[in-house]
Structure formats: structure tokens, C-alpha cells
Amino acid sequence: MKMRSSLGRVRGLGSAKDGVGHWWLQRLTAVALVPLVLWFAASIVCQAGGDHAAVTAWLASPFPAITMILLSIATFYHAALGLQVVIEDYVNHEGLRLVAIAAMKLACFALGVAAVFAILKIAL
């Protein structure tokens, strides 16, 4: 028995009214973060406790700069999606939930912009 309207099938958004966009982007950023985080951990460990000259020299080369920018974008995108689910699960009050999610998303965006700007300022 066909339970869904043709329009509903075409839109493909389901009962969540949001489709699989959130779920899919959470996985896509997760997959991207696997090599990025392994590279990041190895890089940081190898220059643990480095001074200003060493860290800026490292970030001045194109590969570390580009990879750090990709890591920053993927990290804060992934964090915003994950924290959204946590807030949706634990904040029951509808208005408070809306405000909490909005504040969290703006904070993640601001942190991502700050990280990317800092990397570019050192690299360029």
C-alpha cells in the first residue's frame, strides 16, 4: 500500500521535514576528519611545546596551512551538527532549545572563522 503522497516522495524530506541532510553531512565530515585528525595529531606531537618561530614557520608552508584550514572547517561543521543533536535531546523547553542551538551554531561559525583567519594570517 502506498502511504506517501507523490509530492512527499519527490521532496524526499520525510517526517523530520529535513531529509537526510543532517545525517549525511555528519558522516561526510566524519570521514573527512579521519585522515585530517591523524595528520593533525602526528604534526602536533612532533613539534610539542614548539615556540612561536617554530609554529609560525610550520604554518607558513602551504600543505600544513591548507590541511589546518580543512581540519578547522570540518571540525566546526561536525561539532555544530553533533552538539545540535545533544541540545535537541536534553533541552526540553522549545524556546530555550531554539536559542541554545542558534547560539551554539553562531559560536561554532565564529570559532571556525577565527581559526581560518589565524592560519591565513600566518601563512600569507
Place this chain on the structure above:
Amino acid sequence: MATERATGPSRPMSPHLQIYRPQLTSVLSILHRATGVALTVGTLVLVWWLVAAAAGPGPFAAARGFIGSWFGLLILFGWTFALFFHLCNGIRHLFWDAGLGFELKTVYASGWAVVAASGGLTVLAWIVGLFARGS
């Protein structure tokens, strides 16, 4: 919704979390979410470190001083474990998303593998890191 919840029939409720005996599966699931939140909080230090590096040697020395203090190193150690745990258990989740590894035996085996791998990677990272710092 809210009015229905307030005046509707009292339905039976599922027992709350503390009723259940902790199992590897539930503990790792809770830890995955907790480390995700902790990692995000920890990115504040990472962004501080990056912005300080961009700002100059003075601000960078302050950030480096905090991270190098006993409190900073304690946070960094926790953050390292959270990072490796969330990474390893996240890979486990990606296998589940692909429809693989759902047999109970496999779920426990992959769970213990995550515990061993994240613990091992944390110790390894700190041994190499402290060695790099000393040299």
C-alpha cells in the same frame, strides 16, 4: 504537544538510566557523546593557540605558558584521549552506518578494540610528544 503531555493519560515510563547495569556498549555510547562535547570545548584552547600565534610572540607565549602548565597539560591529556576515543569509536560508528558489525560478538570485539586503540594511541602520542619536547 505540550497540552497533550500535561493532560493526556499517564503512560508507563521506561526505567531511567541508573536502573541498568553499565555495559561496554552503553558506556562507550555515552562516552562517545561526552567526548564529542569535551572535544568541542577543547577547541577553544586550539583556536586560542592559533589566534595567539597569528597575533605575535607575546600572546603566543601566554597561550604556550597555559598549555605547558600542569593544569594545561592535564586538559591536553584528557583532550588527547577524547580525540583518539572519538576517532576510533567514530570509525566503529561508520562501519555500523554501512550495515556492518552488528552481531553481538562483533559489537563487543570492536568495542574492546576501540578501548585498546584509543588508550594505546594516547600513550604513544604522549611518549613521542614528551620525547620531541625534550630533544
